[in-house]
Amino acid sequence: MTERRFNNEIIPMHAAMYRVAVAILGSADDAADVVQDIMVRLWNNRHALDSVSSLSGYAINAVRNECVTRMNRTQQCAGIDSLFGPRADDDQHSAMERRESLRIVTGAIEAMPDTQRRVMELSAFGALSNSEIAEATGLTEVNVRAILSRGRKKLKQLFSKSDII
16 A cells, blocks of 8 residues: 555544544543554555455454453553442443443444444444445445344343343
8 A cells, every 4th residue: 555545545534433442442532542553553554455345444443453452451450459449430430331331232243243243343333324334345235224233133132131221
């Protein structure tokens, strides 16, 4: 991939990548760090990007994976003192619940069949429209709507069974 193609195709995805990172991490600063790191990685590996069929899906997936990795790393770094320390205020508690729900949803999405997983990720984390998802995956828009409907139904069943909501 040339510098010009990188500037024309990857750089415009910055805003979408940032939105995904903020949605997952809940912090604008952490999200900016993740997007910057992913942009650097994409730049350093630009020669391999020519073989990627959907650059937007690839970039969004890279952001999501990095966010999950950072969340896991932060949870592992939290010592035992944080478990028995003073109780957090309601805002931090609700943020933790949202992160836990997001972790469960991403786990459920990862357990889905490949096509359904990819469509759900592009919709939920990539904030792509059905037509953009259809273009990225090679499916028809009708097929994308049906896959999204089935995927959302599975997630709804998961949440109703686990009493998370």
